[in-house]
Amino acid sequence: MPLKYPHQLSKSRFVSGAQCAKKLYFERYRKELKPAITPRQQAIFDQGNLIGKMAHGCFPNGIDLSSQTHFDYTDAIDNTIVEMQNKTSVLYEAAFYHDEVLSVLDILEHDANGDIHAIEVKSSSKMYDYYITDAALQYWVMENAGHAPKRFSLMHINISYVKNGAIDMNELFTLTDITAEVIKKQAWVTKKIQALKQILQTGLEPTQAIGAHCSKPFDCDFKSHCWGNLLDKDKVFNLYNGRKKIWALYDSGIVNLADVPNDFELSHRQSCQVNGQKTGATHVDRKRIHQFLNTAAYPLYFFDFETVNFVVPVLDGTSPFEQVGFQYSLHILSSIGGKLAHKEFLAQEADFTNPHTLNPRQAMINQMKHDFGTTGSIVAYGASFEKGVIERLAEDFPADSVFLRGLNNRMIDLLTVFENAWYYTPQLGKSASIKDVLPALVPTLSYASLPINNGDLANKTFMSMIDGSFKGDVNETRNNLLAYCKLDTLAMLEIWKVLCAI
Numbered sequence: 001m002p003l004k005y006p007h008q009l010s011k012s013r014f015v016s017g018a019q020c021a022k023k024l025y026f027e028r029y030r031k032e033l034k035p036a037i038t039p040r041q042q043a044i045f046d047q048g049n050l051i052g053k054m055a056h057g058c059f060p061n062g063i064d065l066s067s068q069t070h071f072d073y074t075d076a077i078d079n080t081i082v083e084m085q086n087k088t089s090v091l092y093e094a095a096f097y098h099d100e101v102l103s104v105l106d107i108l109e110h111d112a113n114g115d116i117h118a119i120e121v122k123s124s125s126k127m128y129d130y131y132i133t134d135a136a137l138q139y140w141v142m143e144n145a146g147h148a149p150k151r152f153s154l155m156h157i158n159i160s161y162v163k164n165g166a167i168d169m170n171e172l173f174t175l176t177d178i179t180a181e182v183i184k185k186q187a188w189v190t191k192k193i194q195a196l197k198q199i200l201q202t203g204l205e206p207t208q209a210i211g212a213h214c215s216k217p218f219d220c221d222f223k224s225h226c227w228g229n230l231l232d233k234d235k236v237f238n239l240y241n242g243r244k245k246i247w248a249l250y251d252s253g254i255v256n257l258a259d260v261p262n263d264f265e266l267s268h269r270q271s272c273q274v275n276g277q278k279t280g281a282t283h284v285d286r287k288r289i290h291q292f293l294n295t296a297a298y299p300l301y302f303f304d305f306e307t308v309n310f311v312v313p314v315l316d317g318t319s320p321f322e323q324v325g326f327q328y329s330l331h332i333l334s335s336i337g338g339k340l341a342h343k344e345f346l347a348q349e350a351d352f353t354n355p356h357t358l359n360p361r362q363a364m365i366n367q368m369k370h371d372f373g374t375t376g377s378i379v380a381y382g383a384s385f386e387k388g389v390i391e392r393l394a395e396d397f398p399a400d401s402v403f404l405r406g407l408n409n410r411m412i413d414l415l416t417v418f419e420n421a422w423y424y425t426p427q428l429g430k431s432a433s434i435k436d437v438l439p440a441l442v443p444t445l446s447y448a449s450l451p452i453n454n455g456d457l458a459n460k461t462f463m464s465m466i467d468g469s470f471k472g473d474v475n476e477t478r479n480n481l482l483a484y485c486k487l488d489t490l491a492m493l494e495i496w497k498v499l500c501a502i
């Protein structure tokens with residue numbers, strides 16, 4: 001039976017088509033080209049759904065009009081028509097339809113005057129241009145369906161919110177009025193809808209060259225199809241911090257880094273990368289490396305944090321998205337060729353949600369006071385991250401702020417050596433990450449066999465242990481977390497030793 005409201009475009013398809021007509025075409029006709037959803041993408045979707053539901057708390061007692069299926073919205077659209085006639089105060093997932101375009105709105109409020117307030121919920125703290133694109137499409141459908149909103153708002157996360165007891169929904173979320181921006185885009189939306197519908201009706205693959213639009217506003221799912229081997233390590237698209245230079249090279253017919261002309265303007269690190277591709281040479285600036293190493297005072301403390309960053313904070317005193325340390329590893333080298341000691345901390349996951357135990361951040365500070373001596377440099381990799389976490393601890397735990405800020409004053413950043421290409425070897429490509437530097441400088445050490453082998457996985461794993469969604473063996477996983485963080489600081493130590501020997 002034909003659908004009562006067949007739709008060619010929805011909000012997500014429209015946003016795809018606004019990014020690239022070919023992307024829209026692939027989503028409709030070449031679904032097999034789309035890679036499977038990664039666990040990371042799924043986690044982002046799940047988080048978006050969770051935040052969407054939480055936002056209902058700011059507009060309570062609404063009627064949920066969610067459709068029963070994802071292909072036939074008849075029930076949702078018909079129920080929305082009824083509730084709009086009744087001017088029901090609050091609706092969730094109201095569905096509007098006009099001329100084969102579907103729009104489903106997160107929250108709709110009829111205010112005291114009976115005017116429509118349309119609200120889209122975003123689980124982000126920032127405003128992105130495509131939020132306006134997506135809201136403008138919704139406004140277009142609603143207006144043409146006879147329900148033009150008087151006000152259109154984005155509801156997003158307020159990062160200044162600090163949790164204190166139960167979550168205060170009205171503080172966690174913030175509303176931004178985007179009515180004027182959305183109305184300004186209506187003529188553009190009308191034209192775009194016509195153009196995109198035409199593409200879908202012809203069923204022919206549009207001609208569209210690759211370009212900067214392939215990564216804006218999203219990294220396109222079809223990149224591996226359209227870009228082929230252009231994403232390989234030896235191609236200009238991997239030029240470190242390349243931006244406009246990449247497109248200037250590509251547009252002039254240069255695809256391989258090895259073919260970049262000698263007179264093409266490059267930064268020092270880019271030159272090392274291009275030269276590495278041409279000759280295979282490793283660049284070592286011995287003088288700079290030793291100047292850097294000489295800034296350090298022994299004993300050396302090789303230090304690394306692992307953090308969680310909940311959108312909805314779970315621990316009092318923390319904010320949405322705040323990087324909250326739950327673990328650290330510390331390798332202490334007494335002197336060149338001297339004694340090595342290892343210390344570590346891993347919070348109890350239950351302490352994040354139990355207000356009657358010692359705050360896990362305080363527990364971590366207490367152990368840091370025990371583990372760090374009063375002299376010697378602290379070596380981190382990407383130290384601005386560790387410094388940021390420590391500074392926030394210093395702000396929130398004033399009694400320990402002198403100790404904590406003292407740590408930051410002693411910190412030096414091993415990343416500097418590789419970010420500035422004082423040491424560069426072609427194996428690094430455009431990366432200065434410790435995950436790439438370690439196998440290049442210390443091939444005997446590897447993250448490969450570790451069940452938890454990157455910071456993102458450590459973060460997601462411990463977050464799931466805190467929020468109760470974790471399914472594995474807790475003790476084994478805690479050991480895996482400890483092993484991962486320990487390797488991070490051991491890696492720094494071994495890289496340090498290689499640099500000292502240069």
Ligand code: SF4
Pocket residue numbers: 019020021022023026208209210211213214215220221222223226227
């Ligand atoms: S990779 Fe680029 S050209 Fe290809 S569909 Fe995606 S956005 Fe369009």
